[in-house]
Amino acid sequence: MAKAKSSKRQASKTSKTAKSTQSTSTQQAATIAPEPTPVDPASLTYEAVIGLEIHCQLSTQTKIFSSSSTQFGAPPNTNIDPVCLGLPGTLPVLNEKVLEYAVKAGLALNCQIAPYSKFDRKQYFYPDLPKNYQISQYDLPIAQHGYLEIELVDENGTARRKKIGITRLHMEEDAGKLVHAGSDRLSGSTYSLVDLNRAGVPLVEIVSEPDLRTGQEAAEYAQELRRILRYLGVCDGNMQEGSLRCDVNISVRPVGSNTFGTKVEIKNMNSFSAIQRAIDYEIERQVAAVKAGEAIVQETRLWDEATQQTRTMRVKEGSSDYRYFPEPDLGPIEVSAEQLAAWRADLPELPAQKRHRYETEWGLPPQDARVLTDERGVAEYFEATVAAGAPPKLAANWIMGDITAYLKEQKLAIEALPLKPTELAELIQLIEAATISSKMAKDLLPELLTQGGSPKALVEKKGLSQISDVATLEAMIDEVLAAHPNELEQYRAGKTKLQGFFVGQMMKKTCGRADPKLTNQLLAKKLNASS
Amino acid sequence: MATKVITAEDVRKVAHLARLAVDESEIEALTQQLDSILDYVNQLSELDVTDIPPTTRAIEVSNVTRPDVLEPWPNREDLLAIAPDREDDFFRVPKIM
Numbered sequence: 001m002a003k004a005k006s007s008k009r010q011a012s013k014t015s016k017t018a019k020s021t022q023s024t025s026t027q028q029a030a031t032i033a034p035e036p037t038p039v040d041p042a043s044l045t046y047e048a049v050i051g052l053e054i055h056c057q058l059s060t061q062t063k064i065f066s067s068s069s070t071q072f073g074a075p076p077n078t079n080i081d082p083v084c085l086g087l088p089g090t091l092p093v094l095n096e097k098v099l100e101y102a103v104k105a106g107l108a109l110n111c112q113i114a115p116y117s118k119f120d121r122k123q124y125f126y127p128d129l130p131k132n133y134q135i136s137q138y139d140l141p142i143a144q145h146g147y148l149e150i151e152l153v154d155e156n157g158t159a160r161r162k163k164i165g166i167t168r169l170h171m172e173e174d175a176g177k178l179v180h181a182g183s184d185r186l187s188g189s190t191y192s193l194v195d196l197n198r199a200g201v202p203l204v205e206i207v208s209e210p211d212l213r214t215g216q217e218a219a220e221y222a223q224e225l226r227r228i229l230r231y232l233g234v235c236d237g238n239m240q241e242g243s244l245r246c247d248v249n250i251s252v253r254p255v256g257s258n259t260f261g262t263k264v265e266i267k268n269m270n271s272f273s274a275i276q277r278a279i280d281y282e283i284e285r286q287v288a289a290v291k292a293g294e295a296i297v298q299e300t301r302l303w304d305e306a307t308q309q310t311r312t313m314r315v316k317e318g319s320s321d322y323r324y325f326p327e328p329d330l331g332p333i334e335v336s337a338e339q340l341a342a343w344r345a346d347l348p349e350l351p352a353q354k355r356h357r358y359e360t361e362w363g364l365p366p367q368d369a370r371v372l373t374d375e376r377g378v379a380e381y382f383e384a385t386v387a388a389g390a391p392p393k394l395a396a397n398w399i400m401g402d403i404t405a406y407l408k409e410q411k412l413a414i415e416a417l418p419l420k421p422t423e424l425a426e427l428i429q430l431i432e433a434a435t436i437s438s439k440m441a442k443d444l445l446p447e448l449l450t451q452g453g454s455p456k457a458l459v460e461k462k463g464l465s466q467i468s469d470v471a472t473l474e475a476m477i478d479e480v481l482a483a484h485p486n487e488l489e490q491y492r493a494g495k496t497k498l499q500g501f502f503v504g505q506m507m508k509k510t511c512g513r514a515d516p517k518l519t520n521q522l523l524a525k526k527l528n529a530s531s
Numbered sequence: 532m533a534t535k536v537i538t539a540e541d542v543r544k545v546a547h548l549a550r551l552a553v554d555e556s557e558i559e560a561l562t563q564q565l566d567s568i569l570d571y572v573n574q575l576s577e578l579d580v581t582d583i584p585p586t587t588r589a590i591e592v593s594n595v596t597r598p599d600v601l602e603p604w605p606n607r608e609d610l611l612a613i614a615p616d617r618e619d620d621f622f623r624v625p626k627i628m
Contacts, residue, residue, distance in 0.1 A: 060599050067602035076620040077611060081604035096596035125550055127624040179621065193621035321548055326588065334593045 042291040044254040048283045049261070050212035051167075051250075054225060055203050056235040057174070057243040058101045064173045064202035065092030065135065065330075072241045076195040084173075084200030086131030091329050094119075098202045099142075101234035102171045103335060103343050105204055106143025108228050108350055109166045116334055117142045119171075119327040127194050128175040136205075138324040141170035142333070148228065149352045150220040151370065159359075159366035164221050165209030174201040198242075204235075210249070210260070215279035219272045222246050227351045231376045239270055246275055251296070252286040261286070262296040266310055268303045278303040282310050354379050362392035371400050377414045378404075384421035390428040398424060402442070406449050418452030427455040435459065436466050437516055468515035470522065473506075476514070477526050480505045491527055499527060536573070537566040 063070055066083035082090045106113050120138035146166035153159050176196040180189035206225065212218045226244055229235035237244045246269055251261035266282055269275045281303075286296055301310040349357075351373045358369035373379045378399065385395040403424075407414055427448065430436045436444070436459055444458060459465050467473060480502060481488050491498040502523050506514045542562050546553040553561065604610065616623040 061601050062599050067597070067600065068604060069601055077622070078607065078620075079603070080607065080610055082610070085610060093595060093597045095599050097599035099596060123548070127622075127627065178627075180627075189626065191626055192624050193618055194624055195621060323548060328588070331590070331595045332588065332593045 041254075041293055044291075046252045046283075046287045046290065047255045048213055048279070048286075049210045049251050049253060050214075050218050050248060050279060051210040052208045052212065052218060052221060053247045053249070054206045054208075054222060055174075055245045055247075056105075056206065056225075056229055056237070058098055058202040058204060058234055059236055060095055060097045060101070060202055062095055063200035064095050064098050064171070065200055068200070070201050072238075072243075074197055076193075077197060079197045080199070084130070085196060092135065092327075094330060094333075095202060098171055099333060099335075100343060101202075101232070102142050102169065102204050103340070104232050104347060105206075105229060105234055106146065106169050107340075107344055108232055108347055109143070109146040109148055109169065109206070109225075111143035111146030111166060111169060113143050113335055113340055114140055114333075116140065116332060118332045119330045120324045121327050122172075122322045122324055124322060126175070127192060128178050128196075128199070130176070130196060130199060134173060134175065135327055135330070136172035136324075137170035141168045142335075143169040148221070148224055150217065150224050151352070151355060151366065152216060152220055153366045153370060157365050157367050162211075162217065164211045164217075167207040167209050169204050169206045172203050172205060174198050174203050215276035215283070218248065218279050219276035222275055223272050224351065227374060231348055231350055239272075248275065248279060248282075250279060250282050250286070252283060252290060261290070262298050264296060264298065265300045266303055267300060267313070270305070274303060274305060277308060278310060281308065285310065348376065351376075351379075358392070362386070364392060364396055368393075368396045368400065372396060375414070381414045381417075381421050385425045385428075388422040388425035390425040391432070394428050394432075395424065398428065402445055403449070418450060419448045420452060423448065423452060423455060430455055430459060434466060434468055434515060436464060437512075439516075440464055440466065440512065443512075464513060466515050467510055467513050468518055470518070473514060473519055473522050474526070476506060476509060477502075477519075477523055480509060481526060488527070499523060502527065536569045537562055541565075 057070070058064075060070060062068060063079075063081075063084055066081045068079040068081045068084060071079065083092055103113055117137065117140045119135050121133040122136045122138070123133045125132055144167070146169070147163045148166065149161055149163050151159050151161050176194055176199040179193040179195065208221065212221055222244075226235075226237040229244075230237050235243060239245075248266040248269070249263050250266065251263045253259065253261045264282065264286070266278050269278050282301070289296060297312075297315060299315045300313045302313045303310050354373040355366070355369040358364045358372065359366060364372070372382045382395055382399050385399070386392050403414070403417070403419075406412075407417065427441055427444070431438055431441050435456075440459075441455075444455060444462075444464070447458065448455060467476075484502075484505065487498050487501055491502075499520075503516070503519060506519050506523070507516075539558050539562050542553070542558055542565060611617055611620070611622070614622045
């Protein structure tokens with residue numbers, strides 16, 4: 001099975017990884033103006049070509065090749081062992097969960113899973129890498145040729161869908177962390193300190209095809225990827241803690257051109273909005289440069305959150321030579337058809353499938369579908385509420401409104417909410433049956449959110465059920481009218497605005513329990529009856 | 532095979548990539564030695580391997596994995612102590628650039 005693929009290694013050994021071969025070879029022609037008939041570059045319209053490389057930390061207990069903890073935030077060099085330090089005589093052994101999570105991620109991203117895969121050594125020298133090589137995957141990554149679907153909703157609520165290709169997904173180990181003494185930066189420090197807690201933490205690197213065209217598309221792609229991994233439970237996606245790190249490759253070219261411009265890499269974006277802003281800034285910078293006839297330099301740039309600009313970090317001098325070779329300490333990986341089927345059967349319904357279903361089966365607007373499916377827990381809560389009999393749109397409104405606000409305020413996950421989906425459904429049904437008004441439901445909500453329990457029982461306990469019996473309401477209206485002869489006279493003399501006053505009196509009399517719609521109808525009838 | 536596979540420039544590049552300090556006076560000898568090693572290995576290309584699947588490793592064992600069970604290394608201090616230099620909880624390394 002590995003026959004054809006292994007020979008390919010030789011052909012592309014100078015490029016960083018197999019996936020960058022295709023882009024580097026096509027991105028050399030930086031000249032924008034075609035030679036024979038020079039066109040003024042300023043007169044052209046440009047588009048950006050963007051690809052993302054995302055590193056995701058897998059949510060395992062232990063490291064990829066040793067049994068130390070992966071816990072974030074431990075004191076320096078707490079989670080270390082001879083294997084992750086690369087001490088002589090030690091042997092790495094693959095964590096079975098890493099393989100499972102990588103394959104599940106590959107399946108969820110519609111990839112082909114390699115029936116035969118292996119690890120390789122990527123050689124470079126840097127103190128955060130104790131072995132002087134990183135164990136990664138080169139020519140036989142665990143997953144390839146996939147895609148994910150992004151959905152962009154415009155101001156009018158219209159959804160546009162786009163498939164973004166996934167070139168490859170491979171497993172690798174993370175490096176350690178450096179602290180540069182005497183300075184925040186590398187330059188200026190007299191020595192550096194190394195914390196190897198992160199060395200050997202399992203990662204998957206997911207490389208997209210250059211299918212993205214705008215900062216918004218790129219940010220949405222990254223968010224969708226995060227959503228999928230969180231649905232699978234294979235990565236927590238925490239960008240602040242570095243569980244999800246995003247590098248962007250970006251070039252610009254005249255619209256209609258099918259070659260690539262010179263590629264620039266951007267790093268250091270700590271949020272999805274930073275990804276979007278960094279890309280939009282970089283597109284503007286590159287288009288301005290090529291329009292002015294300047295060449296784009298192939299380099300790595302850093303996003304600076306303070307100035308909202310990208311700046312040069314290092315200029316790339318030719319492609320790096322990592323001298324990949326097969327990792328002799330680790331055997332190959334063969335995922336059997338049975339194992340693959342078992343892992344596939346474990347996959348949950350994914351956000352894109354849920355969005356489609358909410359929109360087509362339940363008629364929810366795309367924006368609602370998007371909000372409800374952002375977190376798997378919220379989507380499942382919503383679905384359970386609908387399953388318990390609540391109309392989807394009403395359930396959606398409660399969850400996206402009051403419940404989300406409460407969870408945010410209390411910093412709670414929806415799984416920990418005392419009000420259970422069946423109870424929310426019951427509350428909605430009480431409103432639907434006009435047993436209580438929406439206003440009363442809102443008044444009951446704080447207690448339900450903090451304590452849970454049956455809304456029906458709570459309504460009964462508090463004697464809050466809505467008064468919607470015609471005879472009872474009519475009798476009360478008669479009393480109210482009798483108690484306010486002056487207002488009644490004024491109303492009948494033409495001051496019809498006073499109906500509101502009478503409604504207010506009814507609400508006061510019933511402590512808000514009078515069915516507002518029915519009260520208005522009955523009141524109007526009585527007020528307009530001949531005097 | 533008489534033709535040279537390795538040039539002096541290749542030797543300088545490989546030495547640099549491996550961070551080996553090679554004296555210019557050694558280059559000629561190293562070039563010849565590396566070339567003869569490659570020449571020796573190159574005998575394999577005399578064989579017709581058209582229908583033989585490539586061997587990625589010598590031992591036919593696959594899927595060697597371990598369960599995801601935490602077993603912290605008991606002697607952290609030993610690991611820090613064997614480093615050439617340290618500062619408190621950190622390994623200390625010379626100025627990088």
